[in-house]
Amino acid sequence: MRKPIIAGNWKMNKTAKEAVELINELKPLVAKSKPEVVVCVPYTDLWAVKEAIAGSKIKLGAENVAWADSGAFTGEISADMLKEIGVEYVIIGHSERRQYFGETDESVNMRLKQALAKGLKPIVCVGETLTEREKNKTKRVLKKQVLEGFKDVVDFTDIVIAYEPVWAIGTGKTATAEDANKTIGYIRSLVKKTWGAEVAKSLRIQYGGSMKPSNAKELMAMRNIDGGLIGGAALKAQDFASIVNYKG
Numbered sequence: 659m660r661k662p663i664i665a666g667n668w669k670m671n672k673t674a675k676e677a678v679e680l681i682n683e684l685k686p687l688v689a690k691s692k693p694e695v696v697v698c699v700p701y702t703d704l705w706a707v708k709e710a711i712a713g714s715k716i717k718l719g720a721e722n723v724a725w726a727d728s729g730a731f732t733g734e735i736s737a738d739m740l741k742e743i744g745v746e747y748v749i750i751g752h753s754e755r756r757q758y759f760g761e762t763d764e765s766v767n768m769r770l771k772q773a774l775a776k777g778l779k780p781i782v783c784v785g786e787t788l789t790e791r792e793k794n795k796t797k798r799v800l801k802k803q804v805l806e807g808f809k810d811v812v813d814f815t816d817i818v819i820a821y822e823p824v825w826a827i828g829t830g831k832t833a834t835a836e837d838a839n840k841t842i843g844y845i846r847s848l849v850k851k852t853w854g855a856e857v858a859k860s861l862r863i864q865y866g867g868s869m870k871p872s873n874a875k876e877l878m879a880m881r882n883i884d885g886g887l888i889g890g891a892a893l894k895a896q897d898f899a900s901i902v903n904y905k906g
């Protein structure tokens with residue numbers, strides 16, 4: 659019922675030239691893919707990737723979006739700028755933005771509302787750090803991120819949530835499939851309580867954090883897991899394609 663969605667988050671990797679090479683290698687490998695396939699790429703790669711994916715099933719995403727329409731926000735990129743290129747998806751609130759660039763649940767909420775108002779499809783990231791997990795604070799942290807991050811949002815049709823336990827990002831440590839499924843189930847129950855059963859049932863929630871060809875199938879087999887947000891493995895066409903084609 660919920661269409662799986664596999665998205666690559668390239669982070670700060672690939673020049674425009676390298677991006678085109680990667681896309682050209684990737685295109686034939688995902689031509690028959692069943693899940694929705696998205697690549698979220700650096701701003702400077704967007705035009706080149708947009709041209710490179712033309713005629714394929716791959717969809718274009720960015721890695722952030724400003725909350726304001728335009729103006730004195732040095733270094734930010736507006737929703738209109740992204741829309742004009744043809745960007746469909748946008749990552750909001752990635753843990754690296756929260757950790758290194760002062761992103762908060764409040765700024766996530768502002769960016770999210772702007773993305774929705776402008777017709778961009780947000781992939782909103784939530785997840786606990788290792789310390790929070792060890793202190794048994796996972797649920798409390800997720801509750802705050804979801805309730806504050808999604809404050810005032812009523813329509814979840816275009817929203818994807820990515821559950822990314824921070825301790826699993828780039829570390830090679832993956833949450834076990836059961837664990838990820840359970841935590842994502844908790845996020846779904848939170849959504850159900852606040853926004854209703856219909857929203858919770860149709861909302862797509864991805865897992866992210868060291869997802870790779872060897873664990874994709876097991877994670878994707880879980881009832882609550884509707885896709886993946888892939889970092890490192892999205893930078894290699896073969897690996898990303900194996901994840902996309904997890905069903906074989």
Ligand code: 13P
Nearest residue numbers: 667827828867868889890
């Ligand atoms: P890795 O797949 O490299 O662990 O990164 C996950 C991630 O942060 C995706 O947004």
